[in-house]
Amino acid sequence: MKHRLPILVAFISGAIMIVAFFGRGSVVDAVSDEALRGQTIVAGIALLLGVFSIVQVHWGRITTHHSDRVYSAVLLLCLAMMAGFGVFAGVDAGGVYDWLFQKIQAPMMATMFSMLAFFIASAAYRAFRARTIPSTILLVTAIVVMLGRIPMGQYLYDGLPSWANWIMVVPSVAVQRGIIIGAALGAASMSLRILLGIERTYLGRG
């Protein structure tokens, strides 16, 4: 029963959502709304699990004199500070919490995103080698698109921007559609396996 109950719950939950998708009516809509609300509540409570995990790991590092204990202390201090300001001073615009988010957190997030510019350069330099015919086609296509998307490309050759646009609009979209269709079928198959209890590794069972 211990192993069958989660599978039964998964099947019933899935069946409810399928009926809600194809069905119409006050009962069906009410059950579906309750399920969505329940999902939101569970996700909210699960945040406590996450906070507990972080505190457990990093407090453990501090008490066992781990070499990175200073960073763990900073992390716990920041966690307590943001939580404290959020709970006691509110999260409204203009408050301390909002200031900390806008002036510290948001710029740090933007900084991490901007590192992509550096990493894409090193990845492209390392990966784009004309070893085989397909990799040569990839290499040439990448150069055409990169040149076509900047003004210098137009200076070099007038038609380059429209070539680049054609590559993005025709073969690129076609390939993406193919991948999306294949992935969607894979997802549907996996969902069916989960609903029927064939796929159980997500429960911790092989």
Added chain:
Amino acid sequence: MQRVDRRIIYTLIFISVIVPTLWPLQLPTAVTPETQSFFNAVDSLPSGSRILFPFDCWPSTLAETEPMAVAALRHCFRKDLRVVGLSNVGMGGPSVLERVLLQVGGEFGKEYGTDYVNLGYKANYQAVLLGMGSKIEDIFPTDHHGTRLAELPLMREVPNYDSLRFTVIISDNAMVDYWVSLVNARYGMPMVAAVTAVMAPKQLSYVQAHQLQGLLGGMKGAAEYERLIGAIDKANRGMDSQSLIHLLVIGFIVLGNVGYFVTRDKRRAPAGQQG
């Protein structure tokens, strides 16, 4: 040549970003058909139309999404469109939207509550997108500032999607897919989207299927749009750096391949015949 230290690559990238920022090159940008379609779709709206303006972006992508939002809002306010803004990203979305609305609204002398409103954020995007089709007030009883919707002149005219003519989506995540599949498909709401450059190729399929009437892709899309509305701003300045970086990456790729072919030829030549 095929093993350049990555620190050299990063240093050159850094220089390519800084130099045009300090000494702008002011390079022109060609307009793509998708951006032109976006512009035409917004430009064809009658003056005074009410539109929805979801700003579903994380603060990390503001370098790409904020210029698109500013340019799109400038066009909307120039056309005297009335904007209902909201965000499905809780962390930073509503506050950045507020800042953008205040900045651009101030340029055009627009009044909060009459010409534009910021509804803020509510969790569970499915419930939000579907619920607004029935009654917006059920999902957002108050706006981002806590004012009841009934006290806002614009929101008194907008009970649900039926009162909105168009949607301009600014997004850096999968919310575009949900707007198209839940709102465009079910309620027939016409829409355009402004997304990050990485997402643009995937969203082009929606443009081809006419589920989106236009698309802006990343900083280049924002730069194109700024040219179309005649308001050159951050995006065009940023394109100078992007242009240099593209050329630098191409240079490194060529260098790496030259090195690869030279060393490949050396490996192939018998030992006594090298050099």
Added chain:
Amino acid sequence: MRRLRPGAVVPPAVLLIVLFHVGTALADAPAPSGAFRIERLNILVFALIFSAAVLWYIRRAVRGETFYIRPLSGLNAVDEAVGRATEMGRPIIFIPGTGELDQIQTIAGLSVLGRVAATTARCRTPLRVPVLYPLPMAAAQETVKQAYLDEGITDPLDPQTVQYVAGESFSFSARIGGMMAREKPAAAIYMGQFTAESLLIAEMGQAVGAIQIAGTAEPEQLPFFIAACDYTLIGEEFYAASAYLSNEPKMLGALRGQDLMKVVIVVVVVAGVVSATVGWGEEIWRVLLAAL
């Protein structure tokens, strides 16, 4: 092994083409009422055909029929990666994506985690599973715990093994970067839904010299993984990973059924392209309607 026969492909393909026109007609019709959303009939029929195909092949697999699955080098490399990590005495990092537990890619990633955890438990290789959201963290803990128990490891799970790391993807990537720089994993496996942090994480793994295996169904992130990782599973290869690693007949049968539907979709697409190109589509539909 039997090849797909035209008889298995054509009837579903014809049915799908008819359904497309039915669905279009229903979409144009006035909004219907009633307990069943008639405008979604075409989706329901497609789902039933798909389910029937999958269940049919599962039944055949259970009865002993074998199906050929082409080699997936990324998955064959998992054992090699674990072996390398064991020899070098360095940990393995496994990231089950940055999606929530309600995303099917996260569940697929956790399925692969179960297999990888079993292999690392067998080899006594340290495993690190940083997770972005709390619910996947709880599921990952259970998955790893069970895999360890199955291999006879009864000690309580080290909290460092499965960790919740922030709730935002760039904070997550910053943490992963620090983890990689300090612990220098010998192998890094990324299986699940990723967004912009994919290239950050993969390049950081490259910098420390880890062998990297990635799998995702996000078309935007695949180019980054292909450029930065040693092996990449694309789209449905990633969803097939669990079946491939387990080699269970039911899972392999489901893969076969899914492949049948893909062939059907290809036939429908080709038929649509031909009919749209020569302008036969409307004509055929008019003839069919007249016959009915």
